[in-house]
Each structure stands twice: as structure tokens, then as C-alpha cells.
Amino acid sequence: MRLYITAAAGLTKPNKAPQMQAARRGCRSVVLTGLLAGLLLFRAALLAVETGASLCPSAVGCPASGCWGWLYGGGSGGDATEEFMKQWTSHREASLLDPVVVEAAPDSLNGLMAEMDTILATYDRLDMEAVVLKIMAMLLKMDRKVKSSRIQALFNRQLASLGIPKSMHCLALRLAEEFSVNAEARSPVPLPQHAPRLTDTSRLHVAVVTDNILAAAVAVASAVSSSADPSSLVFHVVTDKKSYVPMHSWFALHPVSPAVVEVKGLHQFDWRDGDAIASVMRTIDEVQKSSLGYHQLYDGAAERELRRLEASKPSTFSPLNYLKIHLPEFFPELGRIILLDDDVVVRKDLAGLWEQDLDGNIMGAVGAHQPGEDGGICVERALGEHLNFSDPALSSLGLDGSHCVWSWGANIIDLHAWRGTNVTETYQLWLQKNRDSEFRLWKMASLPPALIAFDGRVQAIEPLWHLPGLGWRMPDSDLLQFSAVLHFSGPRKPWLEIAFPELRELWLRHLNVSDTFLRGCGVVE
Numbered sequence: 111m112r113l114y115i116t117a118a119a120g121l122t123k124p125n126k127a128p129q130m131q132a133a134r135r136g137c138r139s140v141v142l143t144g145l146l147a148g149l150l151l152f153r154a155a156l157l158a159v160e161t162g163a164s165l166c167p168s169a170v171g172c173p174a175s176g177c178w179g180w181l182y183g184g185g186s187g188g189d190a191t192e193e194f195m196k197q198w199t200s201h202r203e204a205s206l207l208d209p210v211v212v213e214a215a216p217d218s219l220n221g222l223m224a225e226m227d228t229i230l231a232t233y234d235r236l237d238m239e240a241v242v243l244k245i246m247a248m249l250l251k252m253d254r255k256v257k258s259s260r261i262q263a264l265f266n267r268q269l270a271s272l273g274i275p276k277s278m279h280c281l282a283l284r285l286a287e288e289f290s291v292n293a294e295a296r297s298p299v300p301l302p303q304h305a306p307r308l309t310d311t312s313r314l315h316v317a318v319v320t321d322n323i324l325a326a327a328v329a330v331a332s333a334v335s336s337s338a339d340p341s342s343l344v345f346h347v348v349t350d351k352k353s354y355v356p357m358h359s360w361f362a363l364h365p366v367s368p369a370v371v372e373v374k375g376l377h378q379f380d381w382r383d384g385d386a387i388a389s390v391m392r393t394i395d396e397v398q399k400s401s402l403g404y405h406q407l408y409d410g411a412a413e414r415e416l417r418r419l420e421a422s423k424p425s426t427f428s429p430l431n432y433l434k435i436h437l438p439e440f441f442p443e444l445g446r447i448i449l450l451d452d453d454v455v456v457r458k459d460l461a462g463l464w465e466q467d468l469d470g471n472i473m474g475a476v477g478a479h480q481p482g483e484d485g486g487i488c489v490e491r492a493l494g495e496h497l498n499f500s501d502p503a504l505s506s507l508g509l510d511g512s513h514c515v516w517s518w519g520a521n522i523i524d525l526h527a528w529r530g531t532n533v534t535e536t537y538q539l540w541l542q543k544n545r546d547s548e549f550r551l552w553k554m555a556s557l558p559p560a561l562i563a564f565d566g567r568v569q570a571i572e573p574l575w576h577l578p579g580l581g582w583r584m585p586d587s588d589l590l591q592f593s594a595v596l597h598f599s600g601p602r603k604p605w606l607e608i609a610f611p612e613l614r615e616l617w618l619r620h621l622n623v624s625d626t627f628l629r630g631c632g633v634v635e
Contacts, residue, residue, distance in 0.1 A: 314461060477515055
């Protein structure tokens with residue numbers, strides 16, 4: 111049974127001596143102020159309160175017992191201090207206060223003092239228990255308000271990081287309109303004479319899976335401007351049906367010659383066999399089931415609020431974010447490909463990443479090493495921070511929770527090596543297992559199941575090829591200058607106003623400030 115403590119004050123009959131009451135109110139107000147200050151710096155407050163006799167109004171005077179005596183109608187200051195501490199200790203569990211009492215508590219120190227003055231104007235003495243409970247109720251009410259404000263601030267920051275600026279909505283609509291009225295915007299991407307490059311294995315192939323037009327434009331433009339031989343670059347932009355038209359329109363009207371760009375919607379892939387399309391559909395179906403199950407879980411209010419924040423991230427349930435696991439099906443004629451996230455800026459020639467020796471592994475990634483190996487530390491988090499190894503399903507795998515994790519962002523992938531494994535099937539299986547466990551294995555995301563599926567198949571590469579976390583923090587200036595690929599992982603995306611200004615400038619410089627579409631939609635000024 112839950113017990114509640116109420117703040118019923120024991121109050122005596124009125125005192126009819128107005129002048130003496132005025133003196134007592136003055137003394138008692140000073141003492142109450144000392145008590146509240148004592149909650150913050152109790153030792154200092156006690157020293158001030160113990161000298162209460164000197165704080166009384168001199169016009170009327172106070173008895174030798176001082177203000178503490180007046181607060182109780184007699185008695186020593188030491189007894190009053192002991193009584194206050196006794197009551198405070200006995201009611202330390204503020205969470206047991208009656209919610210009605212907490213709600214009715216004053217909102218500030220001034221409010222509390224006003225209530226005390228009102229009571230002191232009518233009654234001869236106060237019940238110290240009532241004073242303590244009222245102070246506790248006020249502090250608890252203030253604490254709850256602070257916590258509520260912090261949650262709201264967190265949620266607002268999250269919304270700011272998730273919101274798509276009006277300028278980007280405008281750009282998508284303008285490009286879609288241009289596609290319908292301008293034949294040039296509908297021209298093939300790439301042009302027919304460049305189509306053979308799409309399967310030319312002597313070229314350097316780069317995949318970007320995204321529905322963000324601006325992000326794709328910057329990722330491609332920065333890679334081209336950083337290349338010593340742009341004509342060797344072939345970009346494969348994979349998007350969804352909704353974003354295909356404006357994405358196609360952008361790259362048709364903004365060619366990156368001499369490099370080549372292919373824009374392809376998921377609905378346009380010519381699957382060679384039923385197994386490939388069945389595998390892709392299984393992943394999409396599992397992501398949709400996970401989304402539904404995630405939102406239907408019933409927990410406490412705080413847990414539901416946290417889940418709402420997590421689920422609002424585009425990466426949490428976006429099918430495109432999970433379809434990276436199907437690169438072998440997307441590009442059956444290629445043997446090797448670089449995978450870039452859309453929120454990156456390339457600052458060095460990707461040929462160095464393309465030529466990385468994977469030593470028979472499927473993927474090359476920064477961070478795939480043991481902490482302390484070659485004197486290195488984890489670039490991001492350790493495996494145990496992504497996966498819940500307290501669950502038997504994961505602990506039985508024998509994975510090392512201290513092992514550093516790699517991440518998506520800038521990866522070189524051997525598609526031939528991938529096709530000979532069951533990595534994709536393992537990824538899908540663990541997606542399902544996490545849903546069946548009610549998401550106890552990991553917080554819903556696309557990376558954790560990949561960490562399991564690719565275990566033992568990732569080659570660590572030089573740290574310069576991927577600097578993550580620029581949406582979370584400002585990196586060291588030397589590290590920023592040294593890195594080949596800057597990754598804005600985190601909430602402060604470079605297309606948002608909340609991005610770090612210095613880092614956002616590195617991203618914006620790859621957009622043409624004189625472009626009609628960008629200026630017309632307010633993307634650039």
C-alpha cells in the first residue's frame with residue numbers, strides 16, 4: 111500500500127497583541143529564510159540562525175531566547191534547530207508526499223514566505239512538522255519542473271535535428287516540377303554514351319543510398335573535387351520511389367562531368383532472379399514489422415517518451431538505411447564498391463580507399479580493431495555499448511564486448527567475397543530476433559545487426575579514411591585537416607541551422623551559391 115504524508119499544520123488560537131505579533135512575524139520570517147538557505151549550505155545557515163537575537167526588530171525587542179523562541183512561543187534556539195533536523199530527517203522520503211500537497215506547494219521562496227507571513231499574522235505559533243513538509247513539497251515541485259523542462263528541451267533539440275528545413279522541401283518540389291516541364295531534367299542519368307561505365311570494373315565505383323537530394327549532391331561534388339582523376343569515378347545513387355524524380359532532376363541538370371552519376375529508384379532495379387527480390391522484400395518487411403512492434407510496446411511514461419525520441423530519428427526505421435545490406439543484389443556485375451553515407455564531405459582522393467588491401471575480408475572500415483592494438487583507441491564505441499550482452503542470445507555468441515566497432519560512413523567493400531557468405535541472411539535473422547525479444551538485444555538501429563553479421567569479416571583501415579561524430583562535437587583542428595572523409599553522424603547535420611558553424615561551412619562550400627534552385631529556395635544566400 112502506498113502511504114502519503116499530508117501537511118496538516120497544528121495551529122493555536124490567535125494572539126491579540128498586534129505589536130508583539132509584528133515583532134514575531136519579523137523574527138519568524140528571518141528564521142524561515144535561514145532554514146531554506148540551510149538546505150543549500152546548511153552549515154553556513156546554522157551559524158546565521160544561531161545568532162537570531164540580533165536579527166529581531168529593535169523597536170519592540172525579542173526575549174533572550176531569540177527568534178527561535180518566538181517561532182515556537184518559547185524555548186531555546188538549540189532545541190528549535192534539533193526539532194527542525196528531527197522533522198526533516200523523519201520526512202526525508204519526499205516522494206511519499208501527497209501529490210495534492212506537492213501541487214499546492216508554493217512555486218518559489220517568495221511564495222513560501224508569503225504563505226508563512228499569512229499564517230503568522232493569524233496564529234501564535236507554527237507546527238515545525240508543517241513547515242518542513244511545506245518546504246519539502248516546494249522543493250519536490252521545483253525538482254519535477256526542472257526534470258520536465260530538461261525532457262522538453264531534449265525533445266525540442268531532437269525535433270530540431272529531425273526536422274526537414276522548408277528550403278529542402280521547396281527544392282524537392284521545384285525539382286519535381288522541373289522534371290515535368292523541362293525535357294533536360296528528364297534526360298537519362300547517365301547519358302547513353304556513358305552507360306557502359308556503370309559496369310566497367312576498371313572504374314572506381316561509389317554507392318550512396320539516400321533520399322536526401324542536398325546531401326547526395328554534396329557527397330558527390332566533394333568526392334569529384336577531391337579526385338586526382340574525376341573521369342575514373344562512377345557514382346551510383348540509390349533512392350526510393352518518392353525521391354526518385356527530384357533526385358534524377360537534380361543530377362540531370364547538374365552533371366559532374368567528367369565523372370558519371372547513375373540515379374536509380376528501388377522500383378527500377380531489374381532483378382535477375384526471384385531470390386534477390388525476395389531477400390530485399392524480406393528486409394523491408396522486417397523493418398516495417400519492427401517499426402510497428404516498437405511503437406506498440408507498453409512501458410512506463412519515461413520509457414515511452416524515450417522510445418518516441420529514438421523512433422523519430424530518420425535512421426531508425428528508414429528502409430533505405432537497412433538496404434545497405436543488399437549491395438551484392440543491387441550491383442551484381444561489380445566486384446568492389448565504396449559505400450558512402452550521405453552526410454559526408456570527401457576531402458581527399460578516394461583512390462587511396464579503393465586500393466585498400468582487405469586481406470580476404472568483405473569490408474574495410476575504420477575502427478575495426480582491439481583497443482590498445484598498435485597503440486590505438488576506439489574511434490567510436492566498443493561492441494558492448496551497442497549490444498546487450500546480458501541477454502543469453504548475445505552472450506552465447508562469444509563476441510568480445512571490449513572490441514572496437516566499425517561504423518557506416520566510408521567503407522570499401524569486396525562484393526565478390528560477400529556473395530560467398532551468409533552475411534545478409536544473418537543480418538535479417540538478427541533483425542527478427544531483436545524484434546522477438548521486444549528490442550532487448552539492442553536499441554533499434556541498422557548498425558548492431560551488421561556488427562554481428564560481419565563479425566570476423568572486417569579489415570581495419572587507416573583512421574584518416576573516416577572521421578565520424580561531427581554532428582556531436584567539434585574535432586581537433588589537426589584531426590579535421592588530416593581526415594579524408596568527414597562524417598556528420600549525430601543530430602547536428604550540416605544542412606540544419608543547429609550544425610556547428612565552422613563544420614557547416616565545410617559542407618556548404620560544395621554548393622553553388624549562384625544556382626537558381628538553391629537561391630530560389632533559400633538553401634544558400
